[in-house]
Amino acid sequence: MTDSPSAPRRLRVLAAMSGGVDSAVAAARAAEAGHDVTGVHLALSANPKSFRTGARGCCTIEDSHDARRAADVIGIPFYVWDLADRFREDVVEDFVAEYEAGRTPNPCLRCNEKIKFAALLDKALALGFDAVCTGHYATIVTAADGSRELHRASDAAKDQSYVLGVLDERQLAHALFPLGDTLTTKGEIREEAAARGLSVAKKPDSHDICFIADGDTQGFLAKHLGTAEGDILDQDGARLGSHTGAYGFTVGQRKGLRIGTPAADGKPRYVLDISPVDNTVTVGPADALDVTALTAIRPRWCGAPPVGPGTYTAQLRAHGEDVPVTAELAGEGELRVRFTGEPVRGVAPGQAVVLYDGTRVVGSATIATTERRTPASATLDAR
Missing domain, CATH: 2.30.30.280 (Adenine nucleotide alpha hydrolases-like domains)
Structure with a gap:
């Protein structure tokens, strides 16, 4: 089993259960693989009623109940952990501050970095767990030297490696993604959930921003920023x-x-x-949006940092296409990326650029500035 920190030994696994079908099936598969699994639902709001009712698997009271019922069916212990303060500081406040500064953040990526694989993983390790299991569609491959690499999911249509590109080598060493190396469709995952007796089998997928109750991002920002x-x-x-x-x-x-x-x-x-x-x-x-190059800051590497310039593909949004690039470290904490094919449009400061070497995730960085092809729109600062 390549998707465990040190296969094939039995691991103590903490399964993050959002209340959705993916995390429930992931927890069930981890338990079926023989691991000692404990389910945990993260309470991310001090006032869960303020989050969207039936939020399609993320942050409501209903989701907590769904996760508990799934854990009962799987036959694993279940707990609810209050991470509302960390979530507010590291995700919600960061989201507002980034928009205030004229940037476009990705809160799901920040949640994976700061909550699920920092706050949650640190607490899990302190309690003696070996790994954190989630329902993300991505694959971890153990290399010949024992190091662990993050790769795209086997099913490209469901791949979520982009939002996991912030994970470092230590975090990957304690991550488990049971759904990533299977070529099952989402419909088949739901069929599996139903066959396992999980009531979330027909629950709609989560989407949009979980902490914006009505989906009105502009109204949410106006409330916080005036x-x-x-x-x-x-x-x-x-x-x-x-x-x-x-x-x-x-x-x-x-x-x-x-x-x-x-x-x-x-x-x-x-x-x-x-x-x-x-x-x-x-x-x-x-055509004034045509970006030919960008500079990104705060790089995080899924393994050793690259040495010298290299040829990669890059993804610029969660469901974006791969584009060919060259990239190299341009100074302390800066990554220089140049598009070698057609210019790319809609690139905004604050977004993440994730580099790939084939299917392997090299790392992620936050876009700070862009260069555009037309003289009328020269380099734009992130401010």
Whole structure:
């Protein structure tokens, strides 16, 4: 079994159970493999009722009950751990601060880094567990030298390695992903859950941001950051309209710009830049979004850091396509990435760039600046 820290010995495994079908089946498979499994549901809100009712497997009271019922069916002990304070500080407050600074964060990636594989794993190890098990679709391969590598899931359609690219070598040594190396479809996972008697078999998948109760991200940010009227400008600085908060926009956004004046060429306009300093949003044509290179900060490596320049593929969003790149460390804590194929659009500061060598995840870093092909839209700072 390649997906255990030191197969084939029996492990003490802490299974993170969200209340969804994936984590329930993962826990069941770990128990069936002979491991000593304990289920745990993470209480991530001081007031769970504020999270979306029936949140499709993430943070509600219903989800906690679903996880407990699944643990009972599997026949494993079950606990609820309160990590609400850590979640608020490391995920929610970080999310708000990033938008306030004009960046576009990925809260799921931050949750994996700070909560599931930092706070949870540290507590698990302190209690004598060998590994943390989750329902992520990714694969861990043990190399000949005993080191562990993170790879894409066998089923590319369900692959979640992008949001796990923040895991370091130590965390990978204590991670277990029972769903990642199977070529089963999501429908087959549900069939397996039903066959095991798990009531979550038909529960809808989780999506959107779990801590935004009604799915209204702009309203959530307005509540935390307030409203402040600012200008929507074209590339020449001409005022086209107004907004009530620059944080309500993302680079590459087309809809919801509320610009009354059409472009001279009649073509759609997109958000090119967000400036929290003067609360302005700059818009322009699609080709002004063409990014040829980027600089990323705070790299985290799934193993030893790369030495010298290398050729990789990169993924820039959770469900994005691979693009060919060259990458190298450009200084202390900086990663320089250049796209070797066509320019890429919709790249925003705050997003993660994850590097791959084939199916192996090399590491992840946070995009700080981008370079664009057109002179009219030069390098944009993350601010």
